[in-house]
Amino acid sequence: MNSMGKGLSPRGAALFQNCIAAVKPRLGDRVLQARHCMEPFSNLDTQAERLFALFRREDRWLITINADPDAMASAMALRRIMARRVAAVEIAKVNVITRPDNLAMVHYLRIPMHTLTPELLKKFDCFAIVDSQPSHHPGFSGINYSIIMDHHPIDPKNPPDAPFLEIHPEYGANATLLIEYLYSLRIRPGKLLATALFFGIKTDTMNFERSFQEADARAYQYLGRLIDQSLLLRIVRSEYHLQWLPYLTLALGRLHQVRSGLYTCIGEIENSDPLVFIADFLMRVHEVRWTAVCGVSEGKIVIIFRGDGITRNLGAFASQHFGDVGSAGGHKAMARAEIPLEAAEGRNVEFFVYKRLNSRSKQ
């Protein structure tokens, strides 16, 4: 065992070895030996130097995102790193934020954001993208990025390219990567930034129910002391819009049990947000393994599936049951189907979907 691991309990020694394994790919052995083993994060001094080399006093920077909590937190962190090193640094989003907790985050953590437009782009000299890659959204296309920092896998057909490129698909949250940079640069995040980063990790790892790395857990623990608990609680508790609640009445009135799952239909809706809200809500019922919630929007039948990721692969389930009449698919624990209303041939939508869920069910 490495001499720095001596004198630790068996658990401590194991953690130490993990810590060595986690940082080794990034650091040469020489650097590693010189560093104290209890540092919570990898040493990014070399990368930070390369990053700083891009910043010039006269440049105006724009950080572009597809706004969700992890992306907004990452953008805030990069803005904090750039602040006072460049002429200006601002954030722009390509999407419209509708989720109530995301809206609460923008409001309580005071995150100023532009909407990305061609006119806005003209006002800036340099561009960065965080928690996403240029090929992920048409809004990012044609922008000459100097910085790309992301944790989504690289699409071999559209590999990202920039003078400064950091892609770490092994990280549960992009915020973790930014925390490592802040830590290396000895920038202690203020309350609002810390709370944003904490919420970013919390949502992207689904409270550590989704895949994460030890680095995510370490970052979460590190931030714990720096956040504003009451602001965090306000954001976390902003789960539902008041106008969604009548849908709950409709959903409960038309609830069907389909083996280990629950199905309901709420009829005409403006967008699929209430479907997601109800599908997630029903998943909290004891012993419910999966849920399907259907609504009709813009001439299409939309079905949202949520599940435990174990009982059945919902992506396959959705395509098996609805792939022949529309587009259907997704992941093990979340899936979606969209079917032209004509496929129901004038029949009642609630029962059209119910029959299909039942008839060809394998379980």
Ligand SMILES: [Mn+2]
């Ligand atoms: Mn993310």
